[in-house]
Amino acid sequence: MPLSHAQTHNLMPQPAKLSFGEGKLRIEPTFRVALSGHKDARIQAAAARLISRLSRQTGMPLLTQIEGNPSRAALTIRCERAGEPIPALKEDESYRLEVTPEQARLTAPTALGVLRGMETFLQLVEVDGEAFTAPAVVIEDRPRFPWRGLLIDPARHWMPIEVLERNLDGMAAVKMNVLHLHLSDDQGFRIESKVFPRLQEMGSDGNYYTQEQIRALVRYAAERGIRVVPEFDMPGHTTSWFVGHPEVASAPGLHLIERTWGVHDSCIDPTREETYAFLDRFIGEMAALFPDEYFHIGGDEVNGKQWNANARIQAFLRERNMKGNHDLQAYFNQRLQAIVNKHGKKMVGWDEILHPTLPKDIVVHSWRGQKSLAEAARQGYSGILSFGYYLDLIQPAWQHYQVDPMDRDAAKLSADEQARILGGEACMWSEYVSAETVDSRIWPRAAAVAERLWSPQEVKDLASMYRRLGAVSRGLEWVGLTHRSSYTHMLGRLAGSTAIEPLKVLADVLEPVKGYARGRARRYTQQTPLNALVDATRPESEVGREFAGLADRAQMRTGLTLWRDNHARLAPALERSFLLRDAAPLSQDLSALGAAGLEALDFLDGGRRPSETWVKERLALVDRASQPRAELLIMVVPAIRKLVEAAAGQGR
């Protein structure tokens, strides 16, 4: 461990090197910032944002004017040189932050490092018994991987621009540096094309980003040291394109925006020259809008059905001696790559694009795992990992946290090959999230991925991660995210005019079903309201995690009693709100589990052995309660099973 101390802190991602000193810097209402070295508009704006963030965090009315005299400033910032006006891959993000009881001093080679160090400074500030303070510390920090992304998918469910803005602020807070926008899919085309306006006019239900909004968004991201990489998924996942432009489709007829989820048949026709003329103009337009060096063309999940069904396409394959649809897609990608390249960009695509005909400057984006990432690296391609980072699968943070781009096959690569592994991206696919719920699915879990991609590989203590994740989650509320407040709002809607507390007691121990289980029990479309208990419930039950870790039986009894008595308290809400109709069995079971746990503790405390019947019935309850209902899981079931089993096993 590079840490030279035992002191705890709430920094996430954890810095590369950190060493605590003696004492603390007090943050007073007179707090001011001074700048030296290179000062540009981005640094000035960042300093004003830092002050306003600090003001929100502490509730102190700070003045945002920059202090001219460094000796009078609580925080001095020195930036050596300008850096790139738009952040670029592998640009230096390092910084040094030294805090003494007198002053905090942040230095960095470029504005990017200044931005990263400012976030560290804000995370250092905490309330203590005397004041708001930052501990004396020396931090020398730089990222492990240069590509630390978050994919947001406004195609399946529309995400208004303010959703992206607040998530950019969240990303910056945990030092993520790539926003990957999945701008088109079967269910929606989400950006204005002036060259082909029917794309958004007919393919978006009116929900798309204007070019003006995109330009502002790219600026907003750049100010926070974040690249914006657009994705236009091709040749599959393209139904929404065809509503206005059926001429580029592989199948004839009327095309309608797709309202359901899954892999659909729609596919661009890769055999017609008109297709490439269209894409050349379209990509040219989009390439001008997004200044980043990289351009994502998707390339995933082509099922080939429309190609198989089209005689002209099949004739094209035969004429060129192609062995099948994989070759046809490789041909498409080759043509596409040339177009992307012509417009000054390097191509990024999902695993499926990997093919020896493509030049080495492309980036393979792996949803399949470290094996395909390693394979790409061996062949000389760069790669980023998203396997294991799918936030939509509602896995606990520790699972994402344990996925390392350099593990498994990648660990066996040479150093040169490993250097091609650029990092990774957390993915927020939006089949089951809306603008209202998306923050709660991204945060705080994305911060665990951010740490994996920034901090040294050996930073992996789970208890420390969860403690700091709790702090970062609270901090992100001051940044403007709604991942915590939306919980209360949504519980309020579910409870109608009844008190929300009993509903919160239930929801606090629930988690949504995991993996691809959601949507199996009922049919979802784009119009299905996401206002059920499963949507309000958080991906990780803190109460469940804490209860599982309890050793003290009195504390256990407090929780168990609360749950046992809760069903009666929740009954009015269950009766009055149709939104809670399918929550009743969960609530009943939670009460029964609470009672069973209390009885088990009575047996254990009394050293008495329960009857066979008691054991049988309680284990049946536990079995039933471990099944998902209403797409929800009761997370305290395993702990209560243990209690029942412990009571049953006494003296045997």
Add this chain to the structure above:
Amino acid sequence: MPLSHAQTHNLMPQPAKLSFGEGKLRIEPTFRVALSGHKDARIQAAAARLISRLSRQTGMPLLTQIEGNPSRAALTIRCERAGEPIPALKEDESYRLEVTPEQARLTAPTALGVLRGMETFLQLVEVDGEAFTAPAVVIEDRPRFPWRGLLIDPARHWMPIEVLERNLDGMAAVKMNVLHLHLSDDQGFRIESKVFPRLQEMGSDGNYYTQEQIRALVRYAAERGIRVVPEFDMPGHTTSWFVGHPEVASAPGLHLIERTWGVHDSCIDPTREETYAFLDRFIGEMAALFPDEYFHIGGDEVNGKQWNANARIQAFLRERNMKGNHDLQAYFNQRLQAIVNKHGKKMVGWDEILHPTLPKDIVVHSWRGQKSLAEAARQGYSGILSFGYYLDLIQPAWQHYQVDPMDRDAAKLSADEQARILGGEACMWSEYVSAETVDSRIWPRAAAVAERLWSPQEVKDLASMYRRLGAVSRGLEWVGLTHRSSYTHMLGRLAGSTAIEPLKVLADVLEPVKGYARGRARRYTQQTPLNALVDATRPESEVGREFAGLADRAQMRTGLTLWRDNHARLAPALERSFLLRDAAPLSQDLSALGAAGLEALDFLDGGRRPSETWVKERLALVDRASQPRAELLIMVVPAIRKLVEAAAGQGR
């Protein structure tokens, strides 16, 4: 009572006439709106907002496109004629809303009535056991008073434009129709003047509204049927003007922005012609920016000290045979009125401006009470009431609710005189609120004032008011106000890294001190952080009100036990957060009160009589606990005193 039914509803303000029918209209994901009659951009935009509000409220992804075929729309809206482009005083705001199980139909003479009716429709929609529904009902509604305002004071503490926007949405939701902006005071000059830029450049710390922002705000308000009345308080309350323009001051020397509260000496020099030349140009500029017919010149709290101290001003008085400063201020107001009038506006001012030399088209704004309102009306002046509606005094909603502009002296006026009483304004003076806390001081209490000014005079049942106030408070969160969410955020800041629940248990039974008590215990300035427990605590303790109303002893025991045990749970937070340093005595006393209440119940339940010592000690505790500490009051003290007294009085 004009109500023809016994059914409860959550409408606030209560409509003038309302009659429930049979059944309910279901709000489905296919919900659409159709428009007929006069359709302008304002109505179209309002319909889109209604759909998006309904979507947030229900969590259903509704499409915002207007339905062309009225028979396919769940809500049809018919507007007879355009109405004024900018809302005007006494414009028709009436509407009729009929809901049947098949359809809702809203009709109104003008767009204003449409806006009011839309808010009623949104308030009707609730979750029930089957669906989101609106009950079958016929509502015929119109306001009692034409002037229903809210004063916001961005001068003492700066309120960024988004604070005003979200409060305009809140005002519209409860049918308030005047935003009174107190744009200048000793502590800040909050609007951009292009004619006299030093006003904002030197008088605002950089915190002011640009003219572009003001134009957008006036449009935003007009779209919601709300007038914006600017106030420039003169000739007193003007320190911030003089920082950049000392030439209009009555006293010589250097002027600095005032940082403390209270009545200060600064006063415009009313004797120099240059003053009126300045005001003519300035008021001309501002009059062009605010399209409303009325222009508020303040006029309150002139202490006259600088006039008395200025020999030239004293000579001016003598030359003109003025009897004193009151005459001088009357002279100033007369000159000012001519200027205001020249620029096309009618003058509004606080009580003090009332003087027979002023024309009858001015409006007297009474902070002194119905007596001065009645006096003005008798003299032929119009008036509005703010006495009794000062939200900054942190009084309970029922107190504001019981203040009626037509009570007391006004009740004795002739009908013609009464017609001059135009309504009133709730006032949010901002000495002790910041952008973070202001929503929680305005809402939901302002809704009680809104009802007083809109609904028939005989609507005054307090239990009904509080029930509906709870519903409107929840509804206002969907509108975007932060009065509830800021509570959790602020408690989180106070608690630092500790759990917020124990702090919430304490804060839930506290209220800030009332009236002008705040600021007596400690010295406040504009830079004092408003991040203490008193700032987080809500103006009205719902828990306190509910506990006082409990009859069931088991329920009492639940609350009392929670409080008794809470101090131990809160101890870590009290120790770790300096922000809670002065909260410890409150927490200790709450625990002691919980224990005392439980003991009293034990005596009562057992029919036993407590010892003299027990009674004496518990009453001493209750006496001590009823004193304010940390500017806070424990609201359950009276109920616990009753329990102690009941226990003590047994068998005597």
